[in-house]
Amino acid sequence: MRLIAIVLAVVLPGMALADPLPSWNDTDAKAKIIAFVDSVTDPAADTYVTPADRVAVFDNDGTLWAEKPMYVQAFFALDRLKAMAEKDPSVLSSDVLKAAAEGDMKTVAASGEKGLLEIIDTTHTGLPVETFIEDARTWLATAKNPAKDKRFEDMVYQPMLELLSYLRDQGFSTYIVSGGGIDFIRAFSEKAYNIPVNQVIGSSVKSKFEMVDGVPTVIKEPGVFFVDDKAGKPVGISGRIGKRPIFAAGNSDGDFEMLQWTTAGEGPRFGLIVHHTDAEREFAYDRDSNVGKLVRGLDEGPGLGWLIVDMAKDWAAVWPDE
Amino acid sequence: MRLIAIVLAVVLPGMALADPLPSWNDTDAKAKIIAFVDSVTDPAADTYVTPADRVAVFDNDGTLWAEKPMYVQAFFALDRLKAMAEKDPSVLSSDVLKAAAEGDMKTVAASGEKGLLEIIDTTHTGLPVETFIEDARTWLATAKNPAKDKRFEDMVYQPMLELLSYLRDQGFSTYIVSGGGIDFIRAFSEKAYNIPVNQVIGSSVKSKFEMVDGVPTVIKEPGVFFVDDKAGKPVGISGRIGKRPIFAAGNSDGDFEMLQWTTAGEGPRFGLIVHHTDAEREFAYDRDSNVGKLVRGLDEGPGLGWLIVDMAKDWAAVWPDE
Structure with missing residues (x-):
């Protein structure tokens, strides 16, 4: 892909480079994403945003990988x-x-x-935190989703991988902001999404430092330390990143406040909701689902200017191996 | 300085480039720091550390700027x-x-x-968090240390600024890990140290998300959320960065566990303690001080291989305006 881009750039100056989002159909959704990215990266535009402020946050379950039939x-x-x-x-x-x-x-x-x-x-x-992460990694290496007989790690969304990669190429930093456990996500964030462990925000149990057989160790403890869901997401982002993102993507009402806070800031902002409409390739669910319940996002999102991505219509492919 | 480096590099190839730590005297301390950095950045050495794992953590009060007569x-x-x-x-x-x-x-x-x-x-x-940070920034613009009649922001340690900069030039990421309040530090970390707000770890009060006059806002609330001091420092680092640093610098026993955890990891590790020995240029204090009390670090640090920096002896300059 990169070689083609270089060849095109050299041979056909002035023509468009390779499509940054090849697994997205040529619908409004794709056009809106690209128009937003262009608007914040064009130094001549009054909508320009400095790279340090190009912060993009992504929910994980149902936004970057499948969450059905169960997290x-x-x-x-x-x-x-x-x-x-x-x-x-x-x-x-x-x-x-x-x-x-x-x-x-x-x-x-x-x-x-x-x-x-x-x-x-x-x-x-x-x-110890490190042992837990290793255990999760070992489990993920073989564990499969029973509904699709595919490895969980292979059930990441190809269009979202391209979106992450496109944003990073355009100077964004990309963070995961999940209601799921931070240490579980750290077991795969780098491998699955190219997101380093320090850019993972999630829920967590308490932890403590202690000497275990003379070795300084951080241990996971019983009891909740932080719930990174709903109104907890803006709180988690503020505490961890220290600034308001300009781009937020989610798929459920657990992401509502994150998108609300993100898109209420000044200047160009982007809110994106992945709507699970594709029973054939993935799963179709929203208002009445056991996971990823989506009501407010559908009712209020469009009025707030958020993009509702219709998985069946807007995605040419769903899985990386398609 | 930079111009000289370029000239030297062009005119005298093969000769050493400009000194990365010009405000450090040519003592053992400087030599040890440089030897460590060389050992983890030389791709041919078996002590080589990949840039993603070159994590360096710094205490703030008394390590990067003055903490006397009071924080x-x-x-x-x-x-x-x-x-x-x-x-x-x-x-x-x-x-x-x-x-x-x-x-x-x-x-x-x-x-x-x-x-x-x-x-x-x-x-x-x-x-709101953002208002608090603005208020702190406004105060810092003029506030002075009564003991030295210098602006607090001018009482950062020039040798430590050089060390931060040197480590970053060598592919390290540099974090602040302070017992002080995270939002207060975020008011000056970028300007004072070139450390972005997302690389600040500190103590914090609770916060909550709420609509204020229809505007989504994150508000600072009464009550402690996290104390990033002593055994809280490794816990804070583990939660925030998600990996163990290879370099840690502090100046008090509040940093002991952070250095202990950092230097107990496998492979090359560096623990550094700034010892305040310079009553003339700064302040001299350790075992009996109201702030920055240092007992265990002096007693146990050398045995754990930590470098105790003697401010009076090892630093050629203390302040940027010297």
């Missing part, structure tokens, strides 16, 4: 719980944990937030 | 409290706040952590 991290937690229980059955010390290990998702769902936190505390804490 | 942020809080009380005397709703506004530091000190938090809640919360 990838939930599959990880359940597999991990089963493996822990095989070694030591006493790990399943409550009805919720027993139900989770048996795959009885109804009971788990009925247990609400309390049950979920119990599963997280059991499967995500009590070990 | 700069404490001067800011007191000035701000006085200004608030002039507009509305009812702000001084407790004995600690009254004492602070009168400059009665004995009573403030006697009130302990509780009193300090009351002053922080009063002077640092209840307003």
Whole structure:
């Protein structure tokens, strides 16, 4: 691709270079993204934004990779719980944990937030951060989405990979801002998206520093430290990045405040929502979904100037291996 | 300086380029720093570290700028409290706040952590993050250190500015990791140190997202969110950067765990402590100081291979305007 671009640039001066978003159809969505990027990168335009302020934030589940039938991290937690229980059955010390290990998702769902936190505390804490990340990486190397029989890591969205890459080529810094666990995302952000671990923002449990057998170690502890979802997303971005992004992409109402805060700033701003409309290639869901519920984004987003990406219509391909 | 470097490079190929640390005397300290940097940047050496892992962390107060007779942020809080009380005397709703506004530091000190938090809640919360940062910037533009009659912003350490710059030129990313307030540091990190706001880690109060007169806003709230000091420093670094640094610099026992964690990692590591030995040009203090207390670092640091920088002996200049 790059060679072609160079050849075109040399041989056909004045003609357009290679398409930066080849997996996007030639619809309004693609045109709007490119027009925005042009507007903030043209030094002669009064909409120009200095590279240091070209901050773009992306939700992860349902925005960069698939989140159906259930969050990838939930599959990880359940597999991990089963493996822990095989070694030591006493790990399943409550009805919720027993139900989770048996795959009885109804009971788990009925247990609400309390049950979920119990599963997280059991499967995500009590070990060094680095060990947890290695464990997640090992699991991801083979784990598959049962609904599509594809590896989770292969279920990233090709058009979004191109968008990330295009923005970075145009001087943006790209961050993940996810309701999911920060250390879980750090296990794959670099490999999957070319996003370094220091540009991952997510929810987290507490952690503490202690000497373990004489070795200074940071350990994951039970209990929530920060929930990076809904109104927590602008708070997380403000705390971590220290400035308001000019570009935000999400797919659910968990991203609403992030897009709201991003697009309310002065100067050019871009809000993007991935609308899951493609039951054939991916999944179709929005208002009534168990994950990625999208109501306000559809009702209020267009009035706020946000781009609603219609996956079936706007994406020529969904997966990298297509 | 740069022109000289270019001239030397062109005219005298093969000869050493300009000294990267001109304000450091030619002592062991300087030689050790340069040897370390050479060892991790030489691609042929088995001590080579890839640029993505060249993470360097710096404490702020007493490591990058002066912290005597009292932390700069404490001067800011007191000035701000006085200004608030002039507009509305009812702000001084407790004995600690009254004492602070009168400059009665004995009573403030006697009130302990509780009193300090009351002053922080009063002077640092209840307003948008962006407004607070602007206020701090305005104050810093003129505020002076009473002990030296110099602007606080002019009391950054020239040798440390050179060290930051040298490390960045050698592919390091440089972070501030301070017990001080993150938003206060963000008011000057870029201007003073060339460190962007997203590379500042510090203590913080809670914050929340809310609509203020229809405008989406992140507001600073009363109550501590995170204390980035002592054992909190490795925790803050792990959460924010997501990897262990290979270089850490501090000056007090509040930095001990950060240096301990940094230098315990595999491969080449560097721990540096600025020892304030220069009563003439700056201040001389360590074991018994009200700020920047340094005991463990002096007792255990050398045994852990850390470099103890003797300010009087190792630094040719202290201030940028010298």
